[in-house]
Amino acid sequence: xxxxxxxxxxxxxxxxxxxxxxxxxxxxxxxxxxxxxxxxxxxxxxxxxxxxxxxxxxxxxxxxxxxxxxxxxxxxxxxxxxxxxxxxxxxxxxxxxxxxxxxxxxxxxxxxxxxxxxxxxxxxxxxxxxxxxxxxxxxxxxxxxxxxxxxxxxxxxxxxxxxxxxxxxxxxxxxxxxxxxxxxxxxxxxxxxxxxxxxxxxxxxxxxxxxxxxxxxxxxxxxxxxxxxxxxxxxxxxxxxxxxxxxxxxxxxxxxxxxxxxxxxxxxxxxxxxxxxxxxxxxxxxxxxxxxxxxxxxxxxxxxxxxxxxxxxxxxxxxxxxxxxxxxxxxxxxxxxxxxxxxxxxxxxxxxxxxxxxxxxxxxxxxxxxxxxxxxxxxxxxxxxxxxxxxxxxxxxxxxxxxxxxxxxxxxxxxxxxxxxxxxxxxxxxxxxxxxxxxxxxxxxxxxxxxxxxxxxxxxxxxxxxxxxxxxxxxxxxxxxxxxxxxxxxxxxxxxxxxxxx
Numbered sequence: 001x002x003x004x005x006x007x008x009x010x011x012x013x014x015x016x017x018x019x020x021x022x023x024x025x026x027x028x029x030x031x032x033x034x035x036x037x038x039x040x041x042x043x044x045x046x047x048x049x050x051x052x053x054x055x056x057x058x059x060x061x062x063x064x065x066x067x068x069x070x071x072x073x074x075x076x077x078x079x080x081x082x083x084x085x086x087x088x089x090x091x092x093x094x095x096x097x098x099x100x101x102x103x104x105x106x107x108x109x110x111x112x113x114x115x116x117x118x119x120x121x122x123x124x125x126x127x128x129x130x131x132x133x134x135x136x137x138x139x140x141x142x143x144x145x146x147x148x149x150x151x152x153x154x155x156x157x158x159x160x161x162x163x164x165x166x167x168x169x170x171x172x173x174x175x176x177x178x179x180x181x182x183x184x185x186x187x188x189x190x191x192x193x194x195x196x197x198x199x200x201x202x203x204x205x206x207x208x209x210x211x212x213x214x215x216x217x218x219x220x221x222x223x224x225x226x227x228x229x230x231x232x233x234x235x236x237x238x239x240x241x242x243x244x245x246x247x248x249x250x251x252x253x254x255x256x257x258x259x260x261x262x263x264x265x266x267x268x269x270x271x272x273x274x275x276x277x278x279x280x281x282x283x284x285x286x287x288x289x290x291x292x293x294x295x296x297x298x299x300x301x302x303x304x305x306x307x308x309x310x311x312x313x314x315x316x317x318x319x320x321x322x323x324x325x326x327x328x329x330x331x332x333x334x335x336x337x338x339x340x341x342x343x344x345x346x347x348x349x350x351x352x353x354x355x356x357x358x359x360x361x362x363x364x365x366x367x368x369x370x371x372x373x374x375x376x377x378x379x380x381x382x383x384x385x386x387x388x389x390x391x392x393x394x395x396x397x398x399x400x401x402x403x404x405x406x407x408x409x410x411x412x413x414x415x416x417x418x419x420x421x422x423x424x425x426x427x428x429x430x431x432x433x434x435x436x437x438x439x440x441x442x443x444x445x446x447x448x449x450x451x452x453x454x455x456x457x458x459x460x461x462x463x464x465x466x467x468x469x470x471x472x473x474x475x476x477x478x479x480x481x482x483x484x485x486x487x488x489x490x491x492x493x494x495x496x497x498x499x500x501x502x
Contacts, residue, residue, distance in 0.1 A: 014030070019034065057108070132153055137306065157245075158212075175196065177195070219246045222249065333357070338361055346368065381424050382426075384429070424499065435454075
């Protein structure tokens with residue numbers, strides 16, 4: 001919990017006890033903790049912001065104050081006095097008070113305003129966000145025939161920052177993203193509204209670190225119904241080790257994309273709209289799916305992959321003249337890689353197949369398209385996933401992962417890995433679930449208990465993913481060799497590691 005939230009829970013606890021237990025005259029002043037708790041409510045809302053998980057604590061503070069007022073102004077020998085001293089009434093009040101205390105303390109702990117660990121690299125982190133329009137392509141995810149493809153892009157980069165600078169928010173449009181996530185996944189709209197209070201280790205528009213002339217560039221692609229910041233744990237670690245990371249919000253893939261003029265493109269239905277389009281890219285069917293009247297014979301993945309090539313074009317322009325006057329000349333576009341989680345990994349592989357400007361490809365826990373399987377990749381590639389048994393365990397405890405999905409993911413990733421003409425790495429992490437490859441496993445500390453997280457644990461999964469991600473890009477974009485990629489590593493004995501050489 002945040003500081004004022006913790007203080008409020010403590011004040012409510014003490015207020016409850018001073019009302020429930022007769023106090024000696026010497027400490028009678030402690031009864032004034034009751035109105036103080038109500039003042040802390042006001043301070044918490046003003047300083048930290050109201051969130052629904054704290055509503056039971058707010059309500060409890062108000063009810064305790066009401067009891068305090070009644071005890072102090074209602075005479076015991078009056079008409080209401082016998083009611084207030086009735087044992088049944090007192091018992092019910094105490095019981096409800098205990099229940100209220102438990103709920104008010106547990107709820108903000110179960111769904112906290114979480115924090116990101118500080119990354120391990122030497123660099124601080126800056127970030128900027130841009131809106132780009134590809135006038136050469138129509139927007140397929142709208143019925144407007146005149147709409148062009150638009151992207152929201154966030155760039156994180158090594159920075160020079162002051163320790164007193166305010167940290168950037170996790171999500172720039174938290175209400176819209178939280179609402180879209182809730183509706184796509186069928187839970188109440190308010191569930192994730194507290195994400196607006198989560199901050200990162202980045203500083204908005206900080207000056208770029210100047211110890212190097214430029215930095216290798218990585219493009220990050222989100223998963224289906226995700227958002228561009230969904231792997232901030234991994235992005236910040238890479239940036240802290242000297243990379244510029246470009247996260248793309250792709251309309252159609254993202255839960256929603258909010259543009260500067262306020263309009264949104266909300267992610268379409270996964271089952272009714274997206275699954276046929278995605279499946280067509282994996283196993284082309286004779287009946288060609290359509291999207292807003294446009295036939296998609298190769299499915300949706302090639303369309304998403306074009307966003308990567310457009311992004312590389314835009315980055316080249318920024319490197320010449322950055323409108324924000326921050327990144328000019330700082331992007332080493334001769335050493336560019338891509339990584340993606342889930343659907344983003346599928347799109348990453350497709351982009352690597354189509355665009356030779358990408359020099360390294362990191363794919364996380366997802367099947368490969370028929371085209372990528374048939375033609376293979378030519379860049380060094382790393383695949384981070386887990387054994388089929390762990391996928392089946394996830395199906396039992398958290399749902400998803402039909403057997404055909406498991407087989408398709410395992411066989412297509414393995415096929416592409418086996419066909420690599422150059423360096424390749426196959427990293428399997430037993431006990432790691434799909435969610436553990438994202439920030440979403442930070443949403444609640446009870447996820448492991450109820451089976452949403454893998455038994456390996458969130459922090460251990462993130463440590464492994466970060467270590468192998470940095471090692472892979474260090475070797476193939478910076479030319480820095482690392483023993484971690486030579487074979488099984490003592491720091492990570494649970495990892496099943498394979499490598500191939502040309």
